[in-house]
Amino acid sequence: MQIHATLDEILAGKTTDIYFNRAKEILKKENENPLVTAEIWAKNLPDGYAWGIFTGLEEALQLIQGLDVAVWALPEGSLFYPGEPVITIKGKYLEFGSLETPLLGFICQASGISTKAARCKVAAKEKTILSFGARRMHPSITPVIDRYAYLGGVDGVSAILSGERLGIKPKGTIPHSVILILGDTVKAAIAYDKTIPTDIPRIILVDTFRDEKVETLRLATSLGDKLDAIRIDTPASRRGNLTQIAREIREELDLANRKDVGIFTSGGLDEANIKNLNKWVDGYGVGTSLSNAPTINFSLDIVEIEGKPITKKGKTAGMKWIFECERCGKRKTLFNKDTTYKCKCGNRMTILTKETVKKGKLIEIPETVDDIRNRVLTEVRYLDV
Ligand SMILES: [Zn+2]
Numbered sequence: 001m002q003i004h005a006t007l008d009e010i011l012a013g014k015t016t017d018i019y020f021n022r023a024k025e026i027l028k029k030e031n032e033n034p035l036v037t038a039e040i041w042a043k044n045l046p047d048g049y050a051w052g053i054f055t056g057l058e059e060a061l062q063l064i065q066g067l068d069v070a071v072w073a074l075p076e077g078s079l080f081y082p083g084e085p086v087i088t089i090k091g092k093y094l095e096f097g098s099l100e101t102p103l104l105g106f107i108c109q110a111s112g113i114s115t116k117a118a119r120c121k122v123a124a125k126e127k128t129i130l131s132f133g134a135r136r137m138h139p140s141i142t143p144v145i146d147r148y149a150y151l152g153g154v155d156g157v158s159a160i161l162s163g164e165r166l167g168i169k170p171k172g173t174i175p176h177s178v179i180l181i182l183g184d185t186v187k188a189a190i191a192y193d194k195t196i197p198t199d200i201p202r203i204i205l206v207d208t209f210r211d212e213k214v215e216t217l218r219l220a221t222s223l224g225d226k227l228d229a230i231r232i233d234t235p236a237s238r239r240g241n242l243t244q245i246a247r248e249i250r251e252e253l254d255l256a257n258r259k260d261v262g263i264f265t266s267g268g269l270d271e272a273n274i275k276n277l278n279k280w281v282d283g284y285g286v287g288t289s290l291s292n293a294p295t296i297n298f299s300l301d302i303v304e305i306e307g308k309p310i311t312k313k314g315k316t317a318g319m320k321w322i323f324e325c326e327r328c329g330k331r332k333t334l335f336n337k338d339t340t341y342k343c344k345c346g347n348r349m350t351i352l353t354k355e356t357v358k359k360g361k362l363i364e365i366p367e368t369v370d371d372i373r374n375r376v377l378t379e380v381r382y383l384d385v
Pocket of ligand 1: 327346347
């Protein structure tokens with residue numbers, strides 16, 4: 001049984017809202033097909049976030065390619081702020097108007113996941129974050145979730161197909177079931193060490209049966225130098241203060257001269273608790289908060305018809321570009337593409353919005369996953385959450 005839409009169905013416009021087809025029928029009958037400029041922007045960000053990460057562009061452009069339209073956009077992986085147009089499309093309305101639903105669908109969820117990933121990464125600083133959220137969403141979008149989490153800055157993914165698509169090795173150790181079946185944490189760790197290739201780190205769960213600190217010290221003794229890290233995935237009912245648990249383990253390991261043993265944690269993590277844990281923890285498995293990240297409510301609005309500024313209430317008419325001052329970082333959304341525009345600090349402002357598609361043809365070669373991910377990491381390096 002297949003319920004999910006195929007790429008062919010999406011590109012054929014079959015997932016669009018029916019009312020766009022009604023619009024098409026009416027405008028055709030009225031002989032109206034003007035040249036319009038439409039902007040995609042978000043008025044607000046979820047939970048009052050100050051900034052977002054824009055992704056999903058390359059996928060979205062698949063809908064546009066071959067159509068007689070021009071597109072300007074922020075490069076994929078760019079930082080954006082509420083009110084800034086991330087994509088601008090210019091063309092005859094009937095050429096692209098009915099694709100609004102999938103166009104937004106491609107970027108709203110992607111940007112939501114990448115934004116959450118970037119926020120977690122900002123909170124975790126140089127510590128590792130893995131995307132563990134595959135199990136929380138429909139499996140047909142597993143590689144989608146992991147792609148945008150990875151672009152947003154996480155360091156690895158757990159699902160096999162996601163790793164293949166991204167060209168990276170999926171990461172993970174063993175589930176609780178192995179420890180339950182073998183009956184003991186240390187016994188399971190020894191069995192793991194016997195079977196799993198040595199290039200896979202020895203990271204062992206310590207929350208299955210006994211106290212996390214006691215299990216950690218047992219593992220440190222029995223596995224010796226082979227133990228790379230322990231993982232705490234303590235259930236909420238027993239959690240109490242996870243930061244305190246991590247701190248105790250860290251201090252006991254240090255006391256036992258095992259600074260080399262790292263602490264990984266997972267279960268219900270987001271940017272807020274990562275911030276609290278970060279002094280004691282070396283890596284995180286983040287699941288639901290990434291895969292179920294709040295979507296960015298981008299909307300598409302016409303801002304010009306036949307070159308004349310016009311729009312609906314609540315939106316500013318006229319095509320706009322995003323400018324940034326390279327010296328002080330100040331940004332402005334301006335109407336005219338005036339490259340001599342000066343910032344208040346006296347520096348010339350540069351345009352971030354780039355011409356992306358001309359007469360339906362992509363202007364630049366798509367970037368690699370790592371190019372985009374590096375852009376995100378560079379953009380967020382001085383930001384906070
Ligand atoms: Zn400036």
